[in-house]
Every structure is written in C-alpha cells, then in structure tokens.
Amino acid sequence: MEKQEExxxxxxxxxxxxxxxxxxxxxxNPMLQLANILHSKGFNITIxxxxxxxxxxxxxxxxxxxxxxxxxxxxxxxxxxxxxxIILLVKLINEVCFDPFRDCVKKLISNSSAEDPIRCLISxxxxxxxxAVADLVKLPRIVxxxxxxxxxxxxxxxxxxxQKGYLSMEDSESETPVLEVPPLKIKDVLLTFKNxxxxxxEMLSKIISETKEASGIIWNSFQELEQSILPTxxxxxxxPNFTIGPFHKYFTASASSLLAQDQTALSWLDMQAxxxxxxxxxxxxxxxxxxxFFEMAWGLANSKQKFLWVVRPxxxxxxxxxxxxxxxxxxxxxxRGHIVKWAPQQEVLAHPATACFWSHCGWNSxxxxxxxxxxxxxxxxxxxxxxxxxxxxxxxKVGLVLENGIKREEITKxxxxxxxxxxxxxxxxxxxxxxxxxxxxxxxxxxxxKSLDSLVSFILTF
Ligand code: UDX
Numbered sequence: 001m002e003k004q005e006e007x008x009x010x011x012x013x014x015x016x017x018x019x020x021x022x023x024x025x026x027x028x029n030p031m032l033q034l035a036n037i038l039h040s041k042g043f044n045i046t047i048x049x050x051x052x053x054x055x056x057x058x059x060x061x062x063x064x065x066x067x068x069x070x071x072x073x074x075x076x077x078x079x080x081x082x083x084x085x086i087i088l089l090v091k092l093i094n095e096v097c098f099d100p101f102r103d104c105v106k107k108l109i110s111n112s113s114a115e116d117p118i119r120c121l122i123s124x125x126x127x128x129x130x131x132a133v134a135d136l137v138k139l140p141r142i143v144x145x146x147x148x149x150x151x152x153x154x155x156x157x158x159x160x161x162x163q164k165g166y167l168s169m170e171d172s173e174s175e176t177p178v179l180e181v182p183p184l185k186i187k188d189v190l191l192t193f194k195n196x197x198x199x200x201x202e203m204l205s206k207i208i209s210e211t212k213e214a215s216g217i218i219w220n221s222f223q224e225l226e227q228s229i230l231p232t233x234x235x236x237x238x239x240p241n242f243t244i245g246p247f248h249k250y251f252t253a254s255a256s257s258l259l260a261q262d263q264t265a266l267s268w269l270d271m272q273a274x275x276x277x278x279x280x281x282x283x284x285x286x287x288x289x290x291x292x293f294f295e296m297a298w299g300l301a302n303s304k305q306k307f308l309w310v311v312r313p314x315x316x317x318x319x320x321x322x323x324x325x326x327x328x329x330x331x332x333x334x335x336r337g338h339i340v341k342w343a344p345q346q347e348v349l350a351h352p353a354t355a356c357f358w359s360h361c362g363w364n365s366x367x368x369x370x371x372x373x374x375x376x377x378x379x380x381x382x383x384x385x386x387x388x389x390x391x392x393x394x395x396x397k398v399g400l401v402l403e404n405g406i407k408r409e410e411i412t413k414x415x416x417x418x419x420x421x422x423x424x425x426x427x428x429x430x431x432x433x434x435x436x437x438x439x440x441x442x443x444x445x446x447x448x449x450k451s452l453d454s455l456v457s458f459i460l461t462f
Pocket of ligand 1: 024025026027029146147253257261281282283284285286310341342343344345346361362363364365366368382383384385
C-alpha cells in the first residue's frame with residue numbers, strides 16, 4: 001500500500017521547476033547537473049535555452065526543453081576568446097532574451113496544471129534580467145551561482161576596490177596584497193576587472209543587485225571548502241544560501257558537453273604509469289596567442305614528463321587548430337605527449353595515471369581537480385579564474401600559480417615542483433584531505449546533503 005502511494009506521489013512529483021542556463025559550457029554543465037539533482041528529488045524539469053550553444057536535448061529525455069527564439073546575435077561565436085567581448089556577449093544575451101524569455105515563461109505558466117504546478121525559476125546569476133521577468137509574472141527566482149563563494153564576494157567588493165583606487169594602480173605594485181580581499185594581490189584585481197572597463201562594472205553591479213532581489217542562492221561549492229567566507233556571503237546576500245556542491249559528484253559533465261570528447265585520451269592514459277601524466281586544459285573560453293602556445297610546447301617538451309594536452313580548436317588566437325606548430329616541435333612533443341581537441345575531463349582527472357592538472361582555473365575544472373585529489377598548476381586569464389587560482393595556491397595550498405604568464409623556463413620549473421619535488425607531495429596530501437571532505441559532505445548528514453534537503457523543503461514552500 002505504502003509503495004503504491006509512493007509511486008503515485010512520484011508520478012505526480014513535487015511540481016515543476018524552470019531552469020535557464022547561461023549558454024556557455026562552464027555554466028551549462030552545472031545547471032544541467034543541478035537539473036538532474038532536483039529531478040532525482042522528485043521535481044519535474046523544464047530547461048529554457050537559447051539556440052546559441054543549445055544543450056544536448058537527446059541526453060535528457062526526462063526533461064522538457066523550451067527554445068526561446070532570441071534574435072540570436074549572429075556571429076557572436078567570433079566574439080569569444082576575449083574578455084571584453086565575453087562581457088559584451090553576456091550583456092547582449094541579457095538584452096535580447098528579455099522579451100522571448102518573458103513570453104515563454106508566461107506561456108508555461110498559463111499552460112501549467114494544478115497537478116504539476118510551476119514552483120519557481122532557477123537561473124544563472126549572470127542572467128540578471130530574469131529577476132525582472134520573475135517579478136513581472138510573480139514567480140519566485142532562485143539564483144544559481146556556478147562559481148565559488150569567494151569569487152562572488154570579490155565581485156561584490158568591486159565598488160570598494162574602485163573607491164580605494166586599486167584599479168588605477170601601477171604595474172610596479174602588482175605583487176602588493178589587497179587587504180580588503182585577501183589573499184588577492186593587486187595584479188589579480190587588475191586582471192579580474194581592469195580590461196572589462198565600465199561595461200564590466202555595470203554588469204557586475206546588476207548581477208549583484210538582482211541576486212539580492214532573488215529568493216535564494218544555490219552554490220556549486222561546499223561548506224568545508226569555503227568555510228571562512230560563508231559568514232561574509234550570508235551578510236552580503238541575506239537570503240537563504242544553499243551550498244549543495246560539488247554537482248558533478250552527483251551527475252557527470254559528459255552528458256552536457258558541447259564538443260565531442262575524444263576517448264583516446266583515456267586509452268592513452270591506460271598505457272601510462274600511475275601518477276606520471278600532466279593533464280593540460282584551459283577550458284572552453286580562454287584563449288592564448290601563438291607565442292604563448294610555443295612557450296607551452298617548449299615548456300612541456302623540456303619538462304621530460306608525459307602529458308595529455310587539450311588543444312581546443314580556436315584556443316590559439318587566429319588559428320583553426322595546430323597549424324602554428326612547426327613540424328619538428330610537434331614530433332618532439334608527440335614523443336612524450338598526446339594531443340586531443342576535447343577530453344572526457346572528469347574521467348581523465350580520475351585516472352590513476354594523472355598526477356597534475358595545468359589549468360586556467362575555471363571553477364568547474366578547479367572543483368573537478370579537487371574531487372579527484374589532483375594538484376594544480378594555475379594559468380588564470382580572466383574573471384573568477386584569478387580568484388580561484390589564488391585560493392588553490394594560498395588558501396588550500398594544493399597547487400601553484402605561474403606568476404609571470406606562460407614562459408617555458410617557469411613552466412618546466414613548476415612542473416618539476418608539483419610532479420617531482422617534496423613540495424608537490426605535500427600538495428598532493430592536502431588535495432587528498434580535501435577529496436575526503438568532499439566525499440563526507442555528500443553522505444547522509446554531511447553539509448551538502450543537509451543543504452540539499454533544506455533546498456527541497458524551501459522550494460516546496462512556494
Ligand atoms: C567559464 C569560465 O571561463 C570560468 O572561469 C567560470 O568559472 C565558468 O565559466 P570554462 O572556461 O569553460 O568556464 O571552464 P570550467 O569552469 O573549468 O568548465 C569547463 C567544463 O568543460 C568542465 O566541466 C570540464 O570538465 C569540461 N571540459 C573541459 C571537458 O569536458 N573537456 C575538456 O577537454 C575540457
């Protein structure tokens with residue numbers, strides 16, 4: 001009897017949630033993982049999306065998808081790869097999506113039934129315009145912040161940093177610590193904010209103010225990882241905060257990958273000795289110039305270590321793929337390494353052969369590395385990557401930052417420090433401790449598990 005009731009309840013579900021991801025890989029992955037998590041808790045899911053970077057609908061037969069026919073900014077793909085243009089693109093998405101998104105939500109509300117009521121909207125923090133739509137249709141909005149608590153605190157601190165004059169400081173002061181946002185240095189603040197100019201300040205100000213208007217925030221992080229900043233976040237955003245991450249431990253990122261993952265990465269790793277390989281990837285947006293690419297190649301070749309290198313098409317500015325590589329150097333590199341266009345990253349990091357991750361420090365990559373206990377070499381280029389990298393080095397002490405850009409001698413030295421020296425062994429030990437904390441926070445009674453239960457109860461109050 002009880003079973004029948006349970007079945008009936010499951011069939012009816014707990015109501016429907018509307019989820020709207022920002023259409024970039026690093027944001028689509030956590031939103032779709034969150035969708036799966038909430039679906040497993042009994043909610044029905046509708047994903048609202050743009051045609052630009054549309055998610056893999058066939059991987060999610062259990063969800064409903066709504067494509068809002070935005071006036072897709074043609075050629076916006078050409079804008080990727082440059083921090084200023086990413087900012088303009090996010091701004092553009094916030095402008096052009098308003099009408100079609102509002103119409104879509106209105107239609108979904110009017111078509112909804114008492115058996116499957118729409119409980120709330122969950123949208124990416126960067127989609128700030130969605131708060132006005134939620135207010136208009138009187139639907140509660142919960143924000144998903146796909147990056148760390150600390151990075152959002154730094155974004156929140158921008159007016160103070162501007163007022164203190166940090167953004168007009170000279171490069172000669174770049175190593176000076178910024179006391180207002182430890183452990184950042186002036187150069188981190190400059191790289192995070194300076195190139196974005198006024199457009200970035202305006203955008204961040206809207207992201208922060210519209211998040212404060214929301215009913216709550218879901219974080220892809222966990223309490224034990226960012227314990228010290230949690231009280232500050234609760235003060236800055238005095239709404240319910242749910243730290244339920246890391247999401248990819250519930251559901252992997254592979255299903256939402258926009259590019260095909262080259263499985264030869266895993267078969268190549270299978271042939272390597274345990275803890276012998278450096279994995280190199282700069283995520284889905286960051287780009288480098290040709291000189292940096294050569295320095296990377298020489299640094300890797302000179303390190304004499306084995307490496308798996310993701311060279312994403314377009315990662316080298318002005319090139320399709322590997323054309324800038326001189327044949328001789330490609331041969332030298334191929335002896336020790338394997339190059340792919342896109343890898344099954346989570347599986348690569350979990351592979352016994354993987355010893356170290358040289359990363360741009362996107363938040364998903366950082367979390368995925370922590371969860372597999374893999375120490376990091378950090379080459380952040382923009383946005384939250386600077387704050388993530390500084391935490392890796394100075395707070396968790398599980399990696400190091402290439403302080404002077406991408407230079408072959410520094411690369412080789414850093415690889416030695418992390419993969420061979422005693423210092424690297426200590427980083428690995430600290431990473432293993434974090435990995436254990438992750439496993440604990442997800443078990444029954446662990447911090448993320450409890451926070452997820454609170455989130456479910458919170459949504460049911462709507
Ligand atoms: C962007 C921003 O750059 C980042 O700073 C922000 O935190 C999130 O949005 P991105 O640069 O793509 O993200 O980096 P990241 O957050 O690391 O996300 C990349 C995702 O792609 C990860 O889930 C990773 O597993 C996946 N990936 C990466 C692959 O599946 N294969 C690859 O070869 C590389």
